[in-house]
Amino acid sequence: MNASHKQHAKNTSRDRPSRPGAQDPRDGAADCSIPHAIESVDVRIERMAMHHIDAVMAIDAQGFVDPWPAETWRHEVRDDDRLHLVAVAADEPARLESRGAHSPTTRERVVGHAGLLFLAGMAHVSNVAVDSDYQQRGIATRLLIALIDRARERGCAAATLEARAANKRAQRLYSRLGFQPLGINRGYYTKPPEDALVMSIRHLDEPEVAERINRVRAALP
Ligand SMILES: CC(C)(COP(=O)(O)OP(=O)(O)OC[C@H]1O[C@@H](n2cnc3c(N)ncnc32)[C@H](O)[C@@H]1OP(=O)(O)O)[C@@H](O)C(=O)NCCC(=O)NCCS
Numbered sequence: 245m246n247a248s249h250k251q252h253a254k255n256t257s258r259d260r261p262s263r264p265g266a267q268d269p270r271d272g273a274a275d276c277s278i279p280h281a282i283e284s285v286d287v288r289i290e291r292m293a294m295h296h297i298d299a300v301m302a303i304d305a306q307g308f309v310d311p312w313p314a315e316t317w318r319h320e321v322r323d324d325d326r327l328h329l330v331a332v333a334a335d336e337p338a339r340l341e342s343r344g345a346h347s348p349t350t351r352e353r354v355v356g357h358a359g360l361l362f363l364a365g366m367a368h369v370s371n372v373a374v375d376s377d378y379q380q381r382g383i384a385t386r387l388l389i390a391l392i393d394r395a396r397e398r399g400c401a402a403a404t405l406e407a408r409a410a411n412k413r414a415q416r417l418y419s420r421l422g423f424q425p426l427g428i429n430r431g432y433y434t435k436p437p438e439d440a441l442v443m444s445i446r447h448l449d450e451p452e453v454a455e456r457i458n459r460v461r462a463a464l465p
Pocket residue numbers: 258259260261262263270277278279280281282283284307356372373374375378379380381382383384385386406407408411413414416417465
């Protein structure tokens with residue numbers, strides 16, 4: 245990675261502990277399966293638009309120490325070299341009076357987001373986060389599968405990302421999808437200081453990549 249790419253990636257790659265103080269007994273494992281569903285949630289994956297920015301910033305404010313400012317998000321939405329997706333879920337049903345009867349209606353809310361930067365024929369995962377109330381339900385998996393699908397359609401040769409060395413939950417998520425460790429980027433993160441594990445899917449066009457993604461997709465609730 246050259247200096248300008250590194251600087252760019254520093255400004256676009258995100259990470260934070262998934263739940264502050266949470267201990268995960270499976271840290272270190274890189275399982276490819278998805279356990280029995282605890283609770284599934286229907287989400288619709290769509291391209292992020294300007295009207296999603298507040299909701300996405302609210303998700304990031306839950307834990308990122310250096311969340312992107314609104315202007316960065318506007319750039320993320322506008323830039324043709326970036327693709328950012330949101331997961332939209334039906335919120336708690338609300339009932340409204342209509343013609344003397346109670347009609348069920350739903351409000352929708354953004355519960356997760358993930359993005360790609362397309363750079364020199366490669367796809368770089370810039371950001372992924374899920375609302376803490378909606379984690380562990382396959383939402384990040386769905387978002388990343390959608391991004392990998394788009395990267396493959398766009399003819400990208402490979403996909404890369406960085407994850408905090410201690411963020412084992414995120415690393416398991418990426419491993420399940422076929423990302424493999426490529427190396428350590430020392431001192432990559434500054435707030436707080438931490439090394440990054442660089443991961444990649446090196447040949448996105450190989451049939452094994454699609455087969456793996458399809459297996460993970462099929463196991464989702
Ligand atoms: C990392 C993060 C994005 C994962 O989001 P998520 O939506 O919880 O991820 P998924 O649900 O797709 O997968 C995570 C786990 O849920 C499990 N899971 C998926 N669907 C499930 C279901 N229906 N029932 C039970 N478990 C399920 C997966 O097996 C996986 O288990 P593991 O964490 O023990 O390995 C989320 O924790 C987060 O926002 N963290 C803070 C930001 C962050 O760290 N971003 C990554 C930067 S590198």
